[in-house]
Amino acid sequence: xxxxxxxxxxxxxxxxxxxxxxxxxxxxxxxxxxxxxxxxxxxxxxxxxxxxxxxxxxxxxxxxxxxxxxxxxxxxxxxxxxxxxxxxxxxxxxxxxxxxxxxxxxxxxxxxxxxxxxxxxxxxxxxxxxxxxxxxxxxxxxxxxxxxxxxxxxxxxxxxxxxxxxxxxxxxxxxxxxxxxxxxxxxxxxxxxxxxxxxxxxxxxxxxxxxxxx
Ligand SMILES: CCCCCCCCCCCCC/C=C/[C@@H](O)[C@H](COP(=O)(O)O)NC(=O)CCCCCCCCCCCCCCC
Numbered sequence: 001x002x003x004x005x006x007x008x009x010x011x012x013x014x015x016x017x018x019x020x021x022x023x024x025x026x027x028x029x030x031x032x033x034x035x036x037x038x039x040x041x042x043x044x045x046x047x048x049x050x051x052x053x054x055x056x057x058x059x060x061x062x063x064x065x066x067x068x069x070x071x072x073x074x075x076x077x078x079x080x081x082x083x084x085x086x087x088x089x090x091x092x093x094x095x096x097x098x099x100x101x102x103x104x105x106x107x108x109x110x111x112x113x114x115x116x117x118x119x120x121x122x123x124x125x126x127x128x129x130x131x132x133x134x135x136x137x138x139x140x141x142x143x144x145x146x147x148x149x150x151x152x153x154x155x156x157x158x159x160x161x162x163x164x165x166x167x168x169x170x171x172x173x174x175x176x177x178x179x180x181x182x183x184x185x186x187x188x189x190x191x192x193x194x195x196x197x198x199x200x201x202x203x204x205x206x207x208x209x210x211x212x213x214x
Contacts, residue, residue: 007045009175010186012038017193024196027079029068029108032197033061036111039118045174049164052157057114060107067104076104079201083208097214105205106213112201116145119194126187130180134165 019031040057043050067076075085082104086092092103120141139162147155177183205211
């Protein structure tokens with residue numbers, strides 16, 4: 001994944017919109033990962049202070065791509081097929097970190113938890129005002145979601161990184177969508193799709209009791 005490719009938030013939102021298939025009854029892994037690759041490119045454009053986050057995200061994305069291109073690749077085409085295959089093949093550490101610390105189920109759970117942060121952050125961004133501080137919006141969304149799954153040292157490093165975020169108008173410029181009104185219109189359009197992706201994943205993981213993997 002070359003990080004030099006131009007970021008396009010529109011492409012990211014198209015990926016997350018196109019990943020939900022079969023009448024919202026499954027998610028295509030490849031499109032979901034494409035959305036994350038775009039988000040990581042965006043984050044890289046904000047500065048090296050986020051590189052510890054990018055590194056972790058890229059390593060998770062790359063593991064999923066290895067599964068997708070491997071012998072069992074067809075089982076990793078969608079979230080449903082991945083969950084069913086890994087559970088019936090005992091490829092998931094269900095109660096403690098054991099032989100499968102990087103199962104597809106666990107990696108997607110990590111990204112799903114970040115997706116919740118993204119959903120909360122984008123909603124705050126959508127209802128923000130001109131003098132809203134992006135660092136505050138990020139930190140509030142983080143403490144209401146992902147922070148609950150991170151040890152204190154990661155929480156500290158993450159909140160420190162948020163302090164480096166630019167003002168809202170600069171952030172919108174980096175998003176490169178157009179005027180503030182165009183950004184807000186795009187966020188209004190994107191939010192329902194983001195909710196559908198999050199809700200489907202949450203329901204699938206809840207059904208199989210996978211929401212608290214070690
Ligand atoms: C706009 C600023 C971007 C803020 C991103 C908020 C997410 C903060 C994530 C902090 C992760 C810290 C490093 C990873 C810690 C890992 O221990 C932890 C657990 O994994 P493990 O159990 O395998 O170790 N990993 C994770 O929780 C996954 C972290 C993945 C980070 C992905 C960040 C990409 C999000 C990009 C958002 C861009 C916003 C775009 C808005 C228009």
